[in-house]
Amino acid sequence: ANKRSQLLPGAGIRCSPWGSDLPQPRAPSPARRVPIAPTPPTRPVDMAKEAAEMSEETVHMIERSAGKDPEGALCPGDTKEMRAVVLTGFGGLNKLRVTRKAMPEPQEGEIKIRVKACGLNFLDLMVRQGNIDNPPKTPLVPGFECSGIVEALGSNTKGFEIGDRVMAFVNYNAWAEVVCTPLEFVYKIPDDMTFPEAAAFSMNFVAAYMMLFEVANLRDGMSVLVHSAGGGVGQAVAQLCSTVPNVTVFGTASSFKHEAIRESVTHLFDRNADYVQEVKKISPDGVDVVLDCLCGENTGKGLGLLKPLGTYILYGSSNMVTGETKSFFSFAKSWWQVEKVNPIKLYEENKVIAGFSLLNLLFKQGRGGLVKTVVQKLLSLYEQKKIKPLVDSLWALEEVGTLMVGRDGSVSTGTPGPRSGRAWLITYKHTLGLIRTPPFGCVSTPLARALSKRETS
Template identity: 85%
Template sequence: MAKEGADMTEETEYMIDKNVKKEIDNVETSGNAKEMRAVILSGFGGLNKLRVTKKAMPEPQDGEVKIRVKTCGLNFLDLMVRQGTIDNPPKPPLVPGFECSGIVESVGENTKGFEIGDRVMAFVNYDAWAEVVCAPVDFVYKMPDEMTFAEAAAFSLNFVAAYMMLFEVANLREGMSVLVHSAGGGVGQAVAQLCSTVPNVTVFGIASCFKHAAIRDSVAHLFDRNVDYIQEVKKISPEGVDIVLDCLCGENTGKGLSLLKPLGTYILYGASNMVTGETKSFFSFAKSWWQVEKVNPIKLYEENKVIAGFSLLNLLFKQGRCGLVKSVMDKLLCLYEEKKIKPVVDSLWALEEVKEAMQRIHDRGNIGKLILDVEKSPTPLMASDSTETSEAGEEEEEPEGDNDSKERMPFIH
């Protein structure tokens, strides 16, 4: 009976996957619309839920621009989307991705401020990982002439988030101190650069040991993420720090609050500790949630501490603060043109290499931002991984042991 139940489960899962694939195919082949390549997430789960395929090309509506995409940003949040660990995700199949850069190909009616041929970067509420994207003008920004498309895809989300947390939420000023987790990542590097634009700001960075040599010059004090960094920070600054930027959550929440000086600000802007394996884990989610220190408002009052949260995408797409974000982007572009800040690009990947790129982020192997380059040809060893299918339309399984022989980093910028 147990074997019969297992067979039924496998058969049910097979039929679900087949139905999802049929739904994708129906979306892709409907009508006579022009087609484009895009990364499709067929369902929430592991890397095998991603594939590159053709789908109908969108056309701009009123107030939108149509962008021929050159590059897309890849963030840890995209891993959480794939696993289905975010609140109220859209129903798959869907095209992931929240930021891109490219060239304006056409504009919709009543669209002002952009012309065909403009080089732009844009925030997108999903759908970014494709050859063509349509976005409302409120979320699109012209690129400086000297900025590359890879830099643009590494710029918008990371630097806007870092700037708003530091200056809009925490009110960073001269002489303050900042502790940032994942100091080697895209946001971490943006935080370090922005802190350097304010006199006498001390940056404490937490990162894996193997990243220290590469990022040592960007932060004043570096600590291994696996050691008791609280005691190490207090040896240097007994009172603690003014600002803590936490993208991990879990046990780091209590540690961050304990490190705050009076009038200090702790900001949670991610929860990567909830992602442990390739697929969603209820145990990891529950463990991380359990480890979060329960905040007592009376204690905050007595200790003169501030706890805050920040989500740039919610601010843009749910709370309608695109005007504020635009003003921040204008300030950031001035800093870029003054050569005071510059995005750090870890590596470039073809669309067909999206699984390997995601694995690099999951392994916390990147220093700076991973970029999907729409025009890049995949490395031959990777080319079949995201696109090859059997005659029945099912994804081919890789032979065991083959992963170790694959090149994981085709191009480092």
């Protein structure tokens, strides 16, 4: 059996065709990206025959199994434990651990989901650093969005059945193989939407839609400036703007992303250039909407670019993050650069300033019903093929640290985002991050490959 064991594609797991080998951990490669649809290596004839003879029961077992543990195998019988990424303390990448935890069970009004993909957003980086208001105590499992299959239902959870394909918001704990979350934060997904797409869909498109249409009231002929146009929210904003006639989109992004995203916006500028003057050359009166995830000096610039009756919306503060760990200097610099808002000046200039936090809206302010309505509108646009999250590559769960590191040692935001499933991290085009888990456990290599191919299709 040992001689016939094969390496599952991209997963770093060894497992014999008969399940007699234990999965062996492998150190993550610092710069390894796994293509979404890798060409499987040549398989011995006898193993191909064996795969064809695998029963449906085995397939079902894989779908419901927990993952491997770095210290040994976690086969289908180990139903009380799961793998998860745990943040042991606030700080750098060395604070993240892939470990084994007790599997949660749904309480009243909750749904238990077997995670197929989960998202990595800039907020997750800030959580890792402890760079947020009232951070929770560690250790904790990061992550706020995921997609997967309903595995169990708590009481009073009408409308869902075991086996439903769903996406969900979670108040932490998404970077795990199993999550439980309240019914109101779970949404069924279309049959043709993949799990990675669903994980890339919820946070990015809901935030973009609510800022554009619920806060700024985007209409025909308006103009929008969006920072970090190469990020997940930025690309969602661009797609949603294309659903409204005659909307002009100005975007800023790092120069190395321009080629990939140029077609998605009307005018694209380098984030380090004097974009204020560039915008005014094209639109002397300014813009109707500014979507700012940077903060700092960009707040004053954004307010200055607004037309009368224009709306500036702050939905992040990524300028406060400049390295692997929390920087008091970066925080102080960003705070100092924020222009102090004078309400009288807003009144005189007919300008609106607003803030938007989707997670606070969901988990602190009780607006889950409003968000559910927005999700249904977005799914309608998806089914009309007007919007679509873009996925680019897969990453292993153990490589979450690598995915968080950008070219300057900071978070790799705005780069292709990941999708997740069972033990992989994947990146979405022009977004960043999700975690996906590959088929693991005691299963033959050919069948595992087949399932991996099916899940990424």
